[in-house]
Amino acid sequence: MAVMRGAIGPDIDLMCDINQHWSVNQAIEVETRIADDHLFWLEDPTAHDDFPGLARIADALTAPVAAGEYHYGIVPFRHMLEARAIDIVMIDLLRVGGITQWMKVAGMAEAFNLPVVSHLIPEIHVQLVAAIPNGLTVEYMPWSLRLFEEPPAMEAGQLAVPKKPGLGLAFDQAAIKRYQVG
Template structure:
């Protein structure tokens, strides 16, 4: 079997205003979709993206350039292809556009491998379990006022979620930050797991001060309290508070995770496959975390990441982030707070071609 070609598109999917506040592009999520074709008629899909649409043209060109280099290769040789493409990316790897492009290609190759073997990717990667806990994300932003938080959170519980993430870090006082936390806990009650994401918004002293107060609200984790490369600072926070620290989504490749683990700066490893090097890189990080007896969780790319979390023995929970759902013919299946993976070969998902036409970037 040989790779014969590929195709890409840029799509702007609608989403609620979130991490970019009310600025340009805040109400869209831009992705570069990828299809890789083979001489046996089997096709694999993947995608790349940023939180912003500013670099979408450059990202598409990077995906096109690197995917073109794989024409003629055996798609089953996933490690060899990734290694060669990262080298071809030169100074752009392992970070930025190159790694995001290679990650999309990697995912498409795993989709092909699953279709060739007749197996779902989660089984090919390890096959630990078919039902994995999931939590609602992408609904409770720091731009929401207290009334919006109190109104939205119970709706997620009514939808069947047993865990959810919300954001803090934008208030100008400790009292206001804690009031947000109080409103959230009261809105969902004591039996719902709450993850709190700061998106690097505090300094170390703030994180320790607020973190000690947050212990009364029984958080599932505190995410990215400070700048993601401040390993020693996060280690100080982890030592000072009882709430587990989760971090890792901002890192590219696998090496930064070794540094985080060696510094003992986190309790929960969070890896983003769009930055990590696709499913191949993400699974390496999962196994590295397992060696430190730590769990791993996903970031974004729900319909793809479900395969990694289900395959990893230390997979903890899947982020249910709806930004990408509009690209596909089906949404992930949720039952009683669990994401249920299918036995369909490959990723088990298909692009919705009508939706891609409708949301094609202008």
């Protein structure tokens, strides 16, 4: 982490995704050693459904703990929030059950005074994160941008919210045809 922090400098947000690979004790021990690198967040440090363990980690760390992308439906989010297990709520639009469910989870996070970030699908999440008072950032992965005629543009390091009606998206039919099966 120190090498990465040195390479990017102090003004760029540095996040670390553990993808549920550490034990509770490992997460606490490792983050203690890298605390001086000022992580913007530590993502999914341990099993996504170990709410008591996540709460222990969140209490012990200086870096905020972000999690939630692995939850299907809204009920696990309620349990995670009630356990005070995280500092940043990460919602995956597809796993949570669509826009309505996503907005419900964002509302629950707001009730706990927690910020919300997205997981993948920036083309749609840019609209959702912009629409809530506790939206923090959109996870930007450009993998699917080529599927759209006019994907959201990056302007001065920020993903611009489309101005067109609805989600502001139209599929690029030629791109869709390239991926068509059958």
